[in-house]
Amino acid sequence: MMSSMSLSRMLRAASVCRTMSTATKLTAVEVNDKTGIATVTLSRPPINALNVELLHDLYQSIKEIENNKSRGLILTSSNDKVFSAGLDINEMYRPDKDRARLLWTKLQDVWLALYGCALPTAAAINGHAPAGGCLLATSCEYRVILPQCRIGLNEIQLGLVPPIFCMFNFLNVLPRRVAERALVQGRIFTTEQALQIGLVDDVASSKEKALEKCSQFIATFAQTNPLARSLTKLKFRGADLQRFESERTNELESFLEFIDHPQMQEDLGIYLEGLKKKNRN
Numbered sequence: 001m002m003s004s005m006s007l008s009r010m011l012r013a014a015s016v017c018r019t020m021s022t023a024t025k026l027t028a029v030e031v032n033d034k035t036g037i038a039t040v041t042l043s044r045p046p047i048n049a050l051n052v053e054l055l056h057d058l059y060q061s062i063k064e065i066e067n068n069k070s071r072g073l074i075l076t077s078s079n080d081k082v083f084s085a086g087l088d089i090n091e092m093y094r095p096d097k098d099r100a101r102l103l104w105t106k107l108q109d110v111w112l113a114l115y116g117c118a119l120p121t122a123a124a125i126n127g128h129a130p131a132g133g134c135l136l137a138t139s140c141e142y143r144v145i146l147p148q149c150r151i152g153l154n155e156i157q158l159g160l161v162p163p164i165f166c167m168f169n170f171l172n173v174l175p176r177r178v179a180e181r182a183l184v185q186g187r188i189f190t191t192e193q194a195l196q197i198g199l200v201d202d203v204a205s206s207k208e209k210a211l212e213k214c215s216q217f218i219a220t221f222a223q224t225n226p227l228a229r230s231l232t233k234l235k236f237r238g239a240d241l242q243r244f245e246s247e248r249t250n251e252l253e254s255f256l257e258f259i260d261h262p263q264m265q266e267d268l269g270i271y272l273e274g275l276k277k278k279n280r281n
């Protein structure tokens with residue numbers, strides 16, 4: 001039975017949080033009325049694999065929060081073991097071509113929206129964050145991870161070429177030499193390693209504490225003029241955003257060509273089967 005203590009805590013929390021009216025199905029958006037901070041929770045069980053629909057909902061949520069002039073955006077997951085497993089490999093294996101085009105376009109849209117978001121952004125990484133999961137987290141300005149998680153851009157291990165935005169994200173967070181080596185090796189880091197190299201800013205013992213740390217980070221901007229803050233952020237990220245725009249069409253075509261290759265399909269099939277077998281054994 002629920003103790004009266006936890007019930008009153010829940011009621012208190014409910015009184016300051018509101019769910020956005022247009023909250024979509026695969027992302028839940030909650031705005032804390034006291035702090036003005038919006039939390040976006042990825043909610044595509046079991047592992048928040050990024051398919052067309054999740055990417056669509058995530059994009060909509062980011063834009064909605066930005067337009068509603070929230071004080072900041074925190075990204076987290078409803079799954080307590082996995083932040084996001086990255087792109088849904090089923091979308092790339094034997095794909096429907098139009099859908100594959102849509103998938104990549106939506107991934108690009110999400111990256112643009114999150115990396116270029118005018119608001120302070122933070123990720124409460126409450127589970128594993130390989131590949132696209134790491135991409136989302138490193139698009140944010142601040143990251144807190146939980147113990148015993150794994151995070152990194154492992155695309156190369158699947159035979160996939162990390163797109164240009166993976167490079168931008170890593171170069172924005174890590175020293176150049178560390179970023180390059182991590183990408184060409186497709187390194188996945190443990191919580192301790194990620195903290196040590198600076199891939200994450202902090203470690204928290206629970207999701208609640210991670211969310212608290214993210215809120216504290218966003219609160220550091222309370223006295224800062226929001227426009228001056230966002231324009232300064234854009235000065236740092238603007239060149240990446242511009243280069244991305246100039247290469248976006250080429251990268252889309254490269255992606256479609258890449259996944260159309262028979263060897264790529266064979267490799268993806270083997271990788272997917274390997275993930276499934278793990279659960280059968």
Ligand SMILES: CCCCCCCCCCCCC/C=C/C(=O)SCCNC(=O)CCNC(=O)[C@H](O)C(C)(C)COP(=O)(O)OP(=O)(O)OC[C@H]1O[C@@H](n2cnc3c(N)ncnc32)[C@H](O)[C@@H]1OP(=O)(O)O
Nearest residue numbers: 049085086087088089128131132160161254255275276279
């Ligand atoms: C010259 C320029 C060129 C530029 C363009 C070229 C582009 C080339 C393409 C580049 C693409 C890059 C961008 C991003 C890529 C990606 O994100 S690829 C995805 C990579 N992801 C992974 O490798 C993660 C694999 N998964 C895991 O490591 C684990 O599942 C987990 C996330 C750590 C969770 O572990 P656990 O909780 O133990 O769950 P599992 O039992 O392993 O998984 C549950 C079920 O989910 C299935 N699954 C796991 N990951 C995926 C996934 N990514 N997609 C689809 N399905 C996945 C898994 O098989 C299980 O299924 P069932 O057994 O059927 O339950």
